[in-house]
Amino acid sequence: MGSSHSHNHNHSHTPVNGKNLLFSIFLNIVITLAQVIGGLISGSLSLLSDALHNFSDVLSLIISFIANKMAGKDASVSKTFGYKRAEIIAAFVNAASLIVIAILLIKEAVERFLEPQAINSEMVIWLALLAIAGNGFSVLLMKKDSKTNMNMRSAYLHLLTDMLASVAVLIGGLLMKFYQIYWVDSLLTAGIAIYLIIVGFDLLKSSFRVLMLFTPNEITIQDIVEKVCKIEKVKNIHHIHIWQLNEDEVHLEAHMDFHENITLSEFDLILEKIEKVIQKEFGINHINIQPEFNKPDSKAIIVQD
Known part of the structure; x- marks a missing residue:
């Protein structure tokens, strides 16, 4: 008997407002360029580090925009998964470079x-105010989409933290202007950089x-085995692989032993029950099961291929 492949199309691909996203990208590019030029002219490292933070979010927004556009593309015989992993690869590269910088x-x-x-504290103050206004407006634009789309929620949170980092730069600018405490610029730079490392490392991990096809953290394979084995006629489930294709799709493939030599139509009915359990309780939306009866293979849950 061959394998049966089931797709549960309950994915979280939600259309987002492309115009809002494009406007946020444009706005953040302007802010980033202004902060880079202002940081170089004024000599403020905190402005340059905040510009880096903004630039990382520009990349994040562009990736989200491209991924959203590519999601509508059909798979092909040479690209059976399409371009669904482009955003993951870009996220890994962006995170690694962010940590180094x-x-x-x-x-x-x-x-x-x-x-x-x-x-030049006055330039720092004015550019910080520009960044706060621009990021604040972007946050308002993205708020609606952030409630329905994981990609947009990530971008929304980045923009929100951008705005808070700019508030810190503004406070530093005011301290430099009125109290000539110039070392606060270095302190703020280090603080923003440490924050970038924390965010970057989390994204890198x-x-x-996802790239290494590890089982998602929130899924426990033993729990799946226990749930599935409670379904009538299922003897055991073994040789399991669970991986995440992207942030929306989680795949499971496994071999399944049955107590009886069931027909293909019986297997289809059992598969429907398995799909409901696995989708509802574990969020797995692509299932590929190879049915078996008295096959002399390894019955270990995890088998090295």
């Missing part, structure tokens, strides 16, 4: 802290897990 910023901040330099 953040470490370089910390090194520069330490050197600047030991030898503080005068900074999660994208690495």
Whole structure:
């Protein structure tokens, strides 16, 4: 008997407002360029580190936009999964580069802290206000889509933290202007860089897990085995593989032994029950089961291929 492949089409691909997304991308590019130029002219590292934060979000928004457009493309004989993993690969590369740049910023901040330099605080203040206004507007634009789409929720949270980082830069600018505390620029730079490392490392770990086909953290294979084996006529489920294709799709493939030599039509009915249990309780929406009866193969839950 061959294998049976089931697709549960309950995916979370939700259409988002492309115009809002494009406008947020444009707005953040303007903010990033302004902060880079302003940071270089004023000598403020905190402005440059905030610009890096904004730039990482520009990349995140672009990836979300491209992924959303590509989601509508059909798979082909040469690309059976289409371009569904493009955003994961880009996220991994972005996270890795973000960590490297953040470490370089910390090194520069330490050197600047030991030898503080005068900074054009007025430019820092005005550009921080620009970033707060721009990111605040983007947050409002993205708020609606963030409630229904995981990609957009991630972008929304990034923009929100961008706005908070810009508030920190503004406070630093005010302290420099009125109290000439120039070392606060280095302190803020290090703080933003450390935050970037934390966010980047978290993204690096999660994208690495997806690329390596690891079982999602929230899924316990033993729980699936126990649930499925309670279904009538199922003897055991073994040789299990569970992986995440992207943030929307989780796949399961396994071999399944039955107590009886059932017909294909009986198997289809049992498969429907399995699908309901696995989808409802574990969020797995692509299931591929190979039915077996008295086959002399390994019955271990995990088998090294």
